[in-house]
Amino acid sequence: MSSLGKLVGRVREQLSEIGEAIAGNAADRALEEQIRLADGQLRTWRASLAELKARHLAASERRDADAATILQREAQAAAALQAGEDALALEVAREIDRLELARDDEAALIAHLDACIAQLVPLVEQGERHLRRLRHQIDVLHAAQTVQRAQESVAGRACGSVPPPRTAIDSLMRARRRHGAAPIDIESAGIPSADALDIKLHDAGLDQRARLDAILARIQATAAPVVDSEPARHSRRTP
DSSP states (O other): OOHHHHHHHHHHHHHTTTOTTOOHHHHHHHHHHHHHHHHHHHHHHHHHHHHHHHHHHHHHHHHHHHHHHHHHHHHHHHHHHHTTOHHHHHHHHHHHHHHHHHHHHHHHHHHHHHHHHHHHHHHHHHHHHHHHHHHHHHHHHHHHHHHHHHHHHHHHHHHTOOOOOOOHHHHHHHHHHHTTSOOOOTTTTTOOHHHHHHHHHHHHTHHHHHHHHHHHHHHHHHHHHHHHHHHHHHHHHOO
16 A cells, blocks of 8 residues: 555544544534634633632632731730730730631631632643644644545546647648648648658658568568478478
């Protein structure tokens, strides 16, 4: 099998994934529309994922800030208790309680964002793979169409090929038949000198004579050994 045939075979195998229902320009339009939709969906998922990660980062920073403030307030409450400032220590304890609630809320938000990110990341990866497959399919389709156009071009040239041009003698003979075998000026006809010589030989009947002489010479050369053997056979019969 030729290299072109092998290429066509590989391309046709890959085209089986596209489906038999679409072909030619319809396949191009269908795949381009699928690529457009898949790319738009992927962009939306990526934007959502980026937003979730940004919210996750902000919530983590707030949780860490609350945790640091809680440690600071705990130290302040301890100092107030040691100083006998029970009312102040109680007020600091209330602030610590508020900070702990805020910290826990941020932790719950972070857990929720983690779950959303965990669900969205596979969707983005799936969308990327799907978009790559679609782009691969349209590349395969374009390659197949290129090969098909090349094959059609080759077939068109083979079917529409014109017969080789006739010799000058053939052209002249056709012209003579059209003009009732009237003589034609060779020089004015623009015929090359070598072909003109053949025409002159043809007019003189020498080209046919040369062919006939060649045929007779060939026959004579073939029959010569048989003729030479005749005297020897007769000599053996002589007593």
